Amino acid sequence: MFFISSLELDRLIRKFRDSGSVVSGELRGWNWGDEYLSPLSDDIYLSVSLVANRYCPTYRDIYLSIVEGVKAPFTFKTVRGWVYHYISSEALTQVKSYLYNSGVEPGYKVFHELMRRMRKFIDKVFRDLKVKEYLDVDEYRLLYRDAKVLYRYLILQAAANVDRVVADIKFLTVDSLVSKVVPSVVERTVDGSPLGLSSELRVDMLMDNNVIIDIKTGDYRDFHSYALAGYALAIECDLERPIDYGIITYLRVDNEFVKVKNNFFFIGDELRRSFLSIRDEAMEVVHVGADPGKPSKCPEYCIYYDICNSEG
Numbered sequence: 354m355f356f357i358s359s360l361e362l363d364r365l366i367r368k369f370r371d372s373g374s375v376v377s378g379e380l381r382g383w384n385w386g387d388e389y390l391s392p393l394s395d396d397i398y399l400s401v402s403l404v405a406n407r408y409c410p411t412y413r414d415i416y417l418s419i420v421e422g423v424k425a426p427f428t429f430k431t432v433r434g435w436v437y438h439y440i441s442s443e444a445l446t447q448v449k450s451y452l453y454n455s456g457v458e459p460g461y462k463v464f465h466e467l468m469r470r471m472r473k474f475i476d477k478v479f480r481d482l483k484v485k486e487y488l489d490v491d492e493y494r495l496l497y498r499d500a501k502v503l504y505r506y507l508i509l510q511a512a513a514n515v516d517r518v519v520a521d522i523k524f525l526t527v528d529s530l531v532s533k534v535v536p537s538v539v540e541r542t543v544d545g546s547p548l549g550l551s552s553e554l555r556v557d558m559l560m561d562n563n564v565i566i567d568i569k570t571g572d573y574r575d576f577h578s579y580a581l582a583g584y585a586l587a588i589e590c591d592l593e594r595p596i597d598y599g600i601i602t603y604l605r606v607d608n609e610f611v612k613v614k615n616n617f618f619f620i621g622d623e624l625r626r627s628f629l630s631i632r633d634e635a636m637e638v639v640h641v642g643a644d645p646g647k648p649s650k651c652p653e654y655c656i657y658y659d660i661c662n663s664e665g
């Protein structure tokens with residue numbers, strides 16, 4: 354895993370396990386038909402990010418997005434988020450397929466070969482995401498440069514992991530090398546519709562040990578952890594796998610450096626209840642279909658700030 358070491362992850366999980374924290378059965382997603390979890394309406398489906406990203410205390414963002422169909426404008430930050438997510442997921446796929454084709458090789462060869470493919474890879478990412486349509490020339494250049502820094506960082510981590518695994522294990526097959534170097538599930542689509550969530554929710558990373566990772570490319574916000582509860586409930590509902598732990602990974606490129614900060618969470622009853630209560634309020638706003646109005650002060654980082662604050 355490239356954003357957190359498996360040793361560090363094991364240590365965090367052990368710490369929470371030892372504390373005796375448990376999740377109540379009635380708050381597991383597979384009990385979606387029961388009192389606590391069933392949605393208020395069976396024909397409203399919301400994305401986890403729309404519910405969890407509580408920029409707006411009155412839920413006007415939900416009203417604008419779902420009832421009025423007003424989409425938030427695409428800013429540089431939005432496009433940067435798409436690019437970083439795409440690179441984080443596709444670079445891992447690239448490493449995986451390279452290792453399957455090349456067999457067990459020293460890390461420096463993996464690094465050099467994948468670096469040789471960098472330009473082609475990033476051009477494809479930018480083409481697929483139609484980045485040119487959203488950014489001006491300077492923004493495009495800046496993001497292209499940062500995308501290279503992120504790609505190089507991921508490839509370097511992969512190459513170092515290859516050497517580490519090769520050094521530790523005597524008889525190594527390509528399969529076992531790949532499974533140790535690249536997280537086995539990178540991105541996962543799950544159906545959260547029985548909980549009133551979208552039927553195609555994309556979880557950034559779902560790992561073998563049932564830990565989920567949500568990658569954020571913007572600033573820290575208090576409400577980010579709600580998304581972990583939403584995804585955990587949806588995975589439990591769709592796949593019947595218990596999800597007790599999650600990480601919010603904050604990813605940032607600062608000149609030539611990639612900065613990673615991991616916030617680890619136990620997805621316990623309190624977090625689940627908070628998410629469900631927000632989901633219910635969001636559904637109520639959609640169900641009623643009336644403008645809930647603005648709060649006394651709008652945070653400037655709200656994605657609808659320009660729209661709401663240009664209204665008369």
Ligand code: SF4
Pocket residue numbers: 408409410411412413414646647648650651652655656657658659661662
């Ligand atoms: S700008 Fe204000 S009213 Fe509009 S969605 Fe954001 S917080 Fe709510």
